[in-house]
Amino acid sequence: xxxTDTVSVQIKDRVALITIENPPVNALNHNVRSGxxxxxxxxxxxxxxxxxxxxxxxxxxxAGADIKEFGAPMQEPVHSQLHDVMDGVDKPLIAVIHGTxxxxxxxxxxxxxxxxxxxxxxxxxxxxxxxxxPGAGGTQRLPRLVGPKIALDMVVSxxxxxxxxxxxxxxxxxxxxxxxxxxxxxxxxxxxxxxxxPIRVRDRSDKLKLVDHGIFRDTRELISRRARGFIxxxxxxxxxxxxxxxxxxxxxxxxxxxxxxLMRGDQARAQQYFFFAERQAxxxxxxxxxxxxxxxxxVGVIGGGLxxxxxxxxxxxxxxxxxxxxxxxxxxxxxxxxxxKNYESTAKKGRITVDIANERCKLIQGSLKLGDLNDCxxxxxxxxxxxxxxxxxxxxxxxxxxxxxxxxxxxxxxDLNEIASATKRPESVIGxxxxxxxxxxxxxxxxxxxxxxxxxxxxxxxxAKRISKVPVLVGVCPGFVGNRILHxxxxxxxxxxxxxxxxxxxxxxxxQFGFPMGPxxxxxxxxxxxxxNAEKSNPSDIRDCLCGLGRFGQKSGNGFYDYEGxxxxxxxxxxxxxxxxxxxxxxxxxxxxDSEILERCLLPMINEGAKILGEGIASRASDxxxxxxxxxxxxxxxxxxxxxxxxxxxxNVIEKLLHYREITGDEFWTPCQFLVDLxxxxxxxx
Ligand code: 3H9
Numbered sequence: 001x002x003x004t005d006t007v008s009v010q011i012k013d014r015v016a017l018i019t020i021e022n023p024p025v026n027a028l029n030h031n032v033r034s035g036x037x038x039x040x041x042x043x044x045x046x047x048x049x050x051x052x053x054x055x056x057x058x059x060x061x062x063a064g065a066d067i068k069e070f071g072a073p074m075q076e077p078v079h080s081q082l083h084d085v086m087d088g089v090d091k092p093l094i095a096v097i098h099g100t101x102x103x104x105x106x107x108x109x110x111x112x113x114x115x116x117x118x119x120x121x122x123x124x125x126x127x128x129x130x131x132x133x134p135g136a137g138g139t140q141r142l143p144r145l146v147g148p149k150i151a152l153d154m155v156v157s158x159x160x161x162x163x164x165x166x167x168x169x170x171x172x173x174x175x176x177x178x179x180x181x182x183x184x185x186x187x188x189x190x191x192x193x194x195x196x197x198p199i200r201v202r203d204r205s206d207k208l209k210l211v212d213h214g215i216f217r218d219t220r221e222l223i224s225r226r227a228r229g230f231i232x233x234x235x236x237x238x239x240x241x242x243x244x245x246x247x248x249x250x251x252x253x254x255x256x257x258x259x260x261x262l263m264r265g266d267q268a269r270a271q272q273y274f275f276f277a278e279r280q281a282x283x284x285x286x287x288x289x290x291x292x293x294x295x296x297x298x299v300g301v302i303g304g305g306l307x308x309x310x311x312x313x314x315x316x317x318x319x320x321x322x323x324x325x326x327x328x329x330x331x332x333x334x335x336x337x338x339x340x341k342n343y344e345s346t347a348k349k350g351r352i353t354v355d356i357a358n359e360r361c362k363l364i365q366g367s368l369k370l371g372d373l374n375d376c377x378x379x380x381x382x383x384x385x386x387x388x389x390x391x392x393x394x395x396x397x398x399x400x401x402x403x404x405x406x407x408x409x410x411x412x413x414x415d416l417n418e419i420a421s422a423t424k425r426p427e428s429v430i431g432x433x434x435x436x437x438x439x440x441x442x443x444x445x446x447x448x449x450x451x452x453x454x455x456x457x458x459x460x461x462x463x464a465k466r467i468s469k470v471p472v473l474v475g476v477c478p479g480f481v482g483n484r485i486l487h488x489x490x491x492x493x494x495x496x497x498x499x500x501x502x503x504x505x506x507x508x509x510x511x512q513f514g515f516p517m518g519p520x521x522x523x524x525x526x527x528x529x530x531x532x533n534a535e536k537s538n539p540s541d542i543r544d545c546l547c548g549l550g551r552f553g554q555k556s557g558n559g560f561y562d563y564e565g566x567x568x569x570x571x572x573x574x575x576x577x578x579x580x581x582x583x584x585x586x587x588x589x590x591x592x593x594d595s596e597i598l599e600r601c602l603l604p605m606i607n608e609g610a611k612i613l614g615e616g617i618a619s620r621a622s623d624x625x626x627x628x629x630x631x632x633x634x635x636x637x638x639x640x641x642x643x644x645x646x647x648x649x650x651x652n653v654i655e656k657l658l659h660y661r662e663i664t665g666d667e668f669w670t671p672c673q674f675l676v677d678l679x680x681x682x683x684x685x686x
Pocket of ligand 1: 024025027063065067068079100103104105107127130134135138259276279280
């Protein structure tokens with residue numbers, strides 16, 4: 001029997017089966033909430049029903065509240081009104097879980113007396129990643145089932161757990177390997193026949209008594225560096241504390257106040273914006289959804305250095321065989337050895353088993369012959385940034401690679417069209433710009449050359465997802481989207497340093513904004529000698545001078561900073577170098593406040609982002625934000641540079657750019673036409 005468009009009920013053998021069908025992820029929108037509520041109200045008073053099973057159709061149980069409904073007052077029944085009805089059901093109520101039970105979805109399951117899950121299911125409360133907390137009773141019910149420690153880990157990290165673990169922790173009552181619905185039906189039937197009164201999760205408290213209060217302090221300490229100004233983890237902790245220290249109803253009321261406070265804030269708005277931005281990035285306008293993808297079942301990687309090694313690992317991690325080609329036996333052995341050590345260390349940390357580490361190592365073979373890549377479906381070149389070398393490789397690949405193979409360059413800045421021109425198949429050439437360390441960093445800039453064919457783009461976008469990357473399609477220009485924008489931040493960070501602002505202050509301001517590190521620490525981490533040419537060294541350029549002193553960054557033990565292990569320490573030599581460079585460039589010393597430092601570093605990024613949009617190098621502002629959050633550590637709770645600009649207001653951004661142009665007399669600060677027009681026309685980036 002259909003209750004609403006999205007909810008139906010079937011009764012068989014005294015079990016009422018309520019099914020939610022709201023593709024793609026059964027989000028709990030208004031229609032679903034009211035449907036489930038009505039269905040429950042019907043069957044709870046039906047004498048022919050002894051127990052109730054709550055099931056979802058399609059690929060998953062339920063992904064939680066409908067995030068698209070956030071931002072406007074929620075229509076009744078809201079989640080808590082539905083849960084009140086569930087709390088009043090005295091017949092056994094059973095959640096039947098497959099796929100994922102996340103957020104409000106898991107909270108719905110927590111309002112049932114029992115949970116039956118298939119062994120592949122995942123359960124979690126990921127609200128923290130949306131800048132909020134599980135505000136439908138999740139923070140109060142979860143610790144009653146799994147204890148405060150596990151609950152704390154789950155809500156603070158937002159990471160789902162597998163069904164096997166969930167059974168272990170007491171989150172589910174029965175695990176099945178197959179035929180979930182029939183097993184759950186039998187389970188429900190049995191419970192319906194039993195004379196035992198089902199116990200509501202809210203009425204359980206035995207696990208709460210086990211708490212060691214140090215867990216809250218420890219968790220706060222653990223997250224303080226990672227959170228860097230992001231407030232949702234702290235609010236989640238407070239709710240679990242309330243579960244332990246207060247009654248269920250008091251806890252619910254604290255949870256409700258805190259979730260409302262978070263919901264109203266800018267951080268939650270940014271996190272939720274980013275949730276959709278990330279998903280939007282993989283949708284390419286004008287690309288036929290039905291386009292046939294080229295198969296990729298073997299990959300060649302040219303270059304076994306840090307980058308080539310990391311790329312190979314990302315690919316082997318999903319079971320695809322990789323052949324690395326190097327120019328000398330020594331370099332090849334070094335590359336393969338580094339990969340082996342990396343896998344061994346991951347296994348030692350317990351993140352993968354030794355068997356898996358060995359299997360992945362076996363998937364990566366080495367060769368000294370480019371010709372050995374003749375059968376690869378995708379070949380990724382990852383050698384150093386020299387156009388002549390890349391063109392030579394691509395022209396040789398052209399005669400080696402099989403027809404239909406995709407030829408990719410990992411260049412971070414060079415002209416992909418020129419590289420493609422070295423082949424007779426530019427339609428099969430694409431840029432795959434991985435970020436270092438490539439086995440860890442999620443971002444992949446997929447660079448579309450002027451001749452790259454649609455099927456190659458579509459194949460690479462989905463291949464990126466297959467290897468757990470977040471792909472963003474960009475056009476060809478020096479530095480593409482990420483590095484091109486970063487350059488403008490670095491120009492200002494250097495300029496501030498030359499004016500006498502201590503590099504520690506500049507790094508601190510950007511760290512406090514939420515970046516994992518400031519520009520100078522980041523330079524030291526990446527290596528200052530990247531692209532440095534001793535012969536063309538400029539005596540008034542800070543980076544050139546430091547490299548001239550052999551200060552290449554962390555890898556040489558010093559750069560902008562001296563290092564004690566990984567800890568950066570002030571260096572008087574560097575201060576002197578910077579002062580000398582400032583003098584040589586004739587730069588007047590000038591004090592800058594923290595807010596000026598921040599503006600001078602971030603506003604040029606926004607202006608350049610706008611230029612990039614104007615030129616069509618990125619197709620959406622949100623794509624630029626995805627590049628920045630995943631590739632450069634822009635704090636997700638600030639949405640990315642373009643979202644941040646929207647929050648500042650584009651007219652304010654322009655005013656500030658003009659202000660700095662006036663005080664510096666430098667055209668660098670001129671707002672680009674695209675930004676000016678947009679501010680005039682619609683006031684925000686979209
Ligand atoms: C919550 O529950 C709050 C409550 O505690 C308290 C309230 C008071 N809503 O990711 P995919 C869309 S907060 C709306 O590509 P997958 C998504 O945008 C919620 N839409 O698929 C996409 O749309 P499109 C807590 C949603 O298979 C499509 O579904 N829950 C929602 O790779 C497919 O998504 C979460 O944070 C939603 N809740 O991954 C879970 N979820 O096709 C969020 C998805 O137009 N969701 N969409 O681009 C996920 O983590 C993943 O979507 C999931 C599937 C793992 C479920």
